[in-house]
Amino acid sequence: MTAKIIDGKQVAADMRAELKEKVAELKAKGVTPGLAVVLVGEDPASKSYVTAKERACEEIGIYSDDNRLSAKTSEDELLALVEKLNKDPKINGILVQLPLPKHIDEDKVLLAIDPAKDVDGFHPVNVGKMVVGQDAYLPCTPHGIIQLLVRSKVQLEGAEVVVVGRSNIVGKPIANMLIQKAHTGNATVTVCHTRTKNIAEHVKRADIIIAAAGRPNTVTADMVKDGAVIIDVGVNRVEDATKKRGYRLVGDVDFEAVKEKASLITPVPGGVGPMTITMLLYNTVQSAEKTLKA
Numbered sequence: 072m073t074a075k076i077i078d079g080k081q082v083a084a085d086m087r088a089e090l091k092e093k094v095a096e097l098k099a100k101g102v103t104p105g106l107a108v109v110l111v112g113e114d115p116a117s118k119s120y121v122t123a124k125e126r127a128c129e130e131i132g133i134y135s136d137d138n139r140l141s142a143k144t145s146e147d148e149l150l151a152l153v154e155k156l157n158k159d160p161k162i163n164g165i166l167v168q169l170p171l172p173k174h175i176d177e178d179k180v181l182l183a184i185d186p187a188k189d190v191d192g193f194h195p196v197n198v199g200k201m202v203v204g205q206d207a208y209l210p211c212t213p214h215g216i217i218q219l220l221v222r223s224k225v226q227l228e229g230a231e232v233v234v235v236g237r238s239n240i241v242g243k244p245i246a247n248m249l250i251q252k253a254h255t256g257n258a259t260v261t262v263c264h265t266r267t268k269n270i271a272e273h274v275k276r277a278d279i280i281i282a283a284a285g286r287p288n289t290v291t292a293d294m295v296k297d298g299a300v301i302i303d304v305g306v307n308r309v310e311d312a313t314k315k316r317g318y319r320l321v322g323d324v325d326f327e328a329v330k331e332k333a334s335l336i337t338p339v340p341g342g343v344g345p346m347t348i349t350m351l352l353y354n355t356v357q358s359a360e361k362t363l364k365a
């Protein structure tokens with residue numbers, strides 16, 4: 072079997088067109104959705120993610136407030152900026168790009184963001200609401216994965232899902248969302264991580280594999296059941312002298328070999344990545360809509 076490609080770019084484009092219309096409607100009612108993006112330091116991958124997020128905002132008419140701070144910024148300075156953005160009525164969403172430099176306590180910063188503006192869905196209040204199935208901002212990457220699966224008509228109810236990776240940003244929340252009693256859940260989920268005894272034995276059982284380990288070739292063809300659905304969350308830079316920039320991007324899955332066994336697979340780039348940004352736009356628009364209802 073050769074897998075069909077799940078085209079994240081196309082799904083993202085469709086959703087962004089819908090969101091652009093919503094933004095126009097909000098503007099007609101006097102509300103311009105605003106997203107504050109905060110980047111501390113010079114990490115090249117973070118810089119390119121932040122630029123992509125800001126560009127996506129501008130494309131659909133969201134006001135983007137760019138805050139790029141030096142790597143030497145103190146925790147107190149960052150907390151003061153978050154406080155200012157919490158109070159700013161032009162700002163509906165606040166995104167602090169992770170990871171933060173080592174001298175800043177990430178948990179403290181996330182806790183300082185007003186949960187009503189936490190469009191990343193990382194504040195413990197939103198995480199808690201998600202876990203108990205209450206209305207909350209859902210974290211963007213897992214929410215984007217669910218959209219890709221649902222829009223590709225993948226059966227979730229009763230499906231065996233194996234998640235590889237247990238990060239707070241992807242592994243833990245996607246596992247949680249997929250076990251919710253909802254049409255976007257009802258799956259049976261196993262989470263594998265660095266202390267799992269035999270990852271391959273678990274992955275081989277999966278109808279749906281979600282690779283979010285942050286390491287190339289974590290999922291190889293011998294680990295994949297015929298017809299499995301593969302979601303590759305990895306974004307890894309590997310050296311490539313044939314490229315002008317000196318590297319290419321690969322996921323966590325051995326794409327070329329695995330696509331010969333899977334039924335559906337996301338590419339890297341062009342799979343999950345565009346959806347992460349789209350769900351950020353979605354959450355920001357939702358936040359702006361709530362100000363109308365308040």
Ligand code: GUN
Pocket residue numbers: 166167168169170191211212240347
């Ligand atoms: N770092 C990696 N992914 C993310 C994300 O979705 N949001 C933020 N704020 N930082 C990240």
